[in-house]
Amino acid sequence: MFVQSSLVRVMQLKQHLQTIKKENLSVSDYMLKIKTIGDGIRASGQNVDDIELISAALNGLGHEYDPVVVLVSHNIKNMHLQDVQYSLMIHEQRIEQFNHVFQLNFPGLSANVENQRFVSQNDGGFNHSNRNGGNKGKGKWNNQKIYCQLCQKPGHGALFEVL
Incomplete structure (x- = not known):
């Protein structure tokens, strides 16, 4: 036992x-x-x-x-x-x-991000075929809403303003 x-x-x-x-x-x-x-x-x-x-x-x-x-x-x-x-x-x-x-x-610094979802440009995932050209296989950020807390402009965080 x-x-x-x-x-x-x-x-x-x-x-x-x-x-x-x-x-x-x-x-x-x-x-x-x-x-x-x-x-x-x-x-x-x-x-x-x-x-x-x-x-x-x-x-x-x-x-x-x-x-x-x-x-x-x-x-x-x-x-x-x-x-x-x-x-x-x-x-x-x-x-x-x-x-x-x-x-x-950078007190209180944070990116205001809503719905960060990585999606492929070809709507079907990654396609490694080069036929028909285009940006197949490369991804992009979709529905991204980041606003800089320093300049209040969309598309980047405040860290990029500092650098």
Whole structure:
């Protein structure tokens, strides 16, 4: 009975490891959850290596961490979980610094976007055929209503006014 419940627990932990997401957690809290799951698997008598834990951690990150994900993915065999955590924490600090500076320089700045939907110009998705010419395969933003908060003109955000 104990062996069966232990096996079920390992399966639950591995499932949790595969589906965990960082979302609004700090990198420290997120990595602590990853480590706790790994420790739980090990405590049940199963082996889990750093590569498996690193892969799970990378899979649960948002797009803002893509530069770190790419770097770690290329070097995953040479990295330890602690190294990945440090890299993610440094990136998290840079994101926070950028957001802080941006908010100081542009308080209340946000693009007023209504119905941003990417559609293809050929109404049928991407068409990679060059027959009949035209702009097939190229997309455009449709029904986009962005208004600059500085000049009040449509079609761009205030960031473009500053740059």
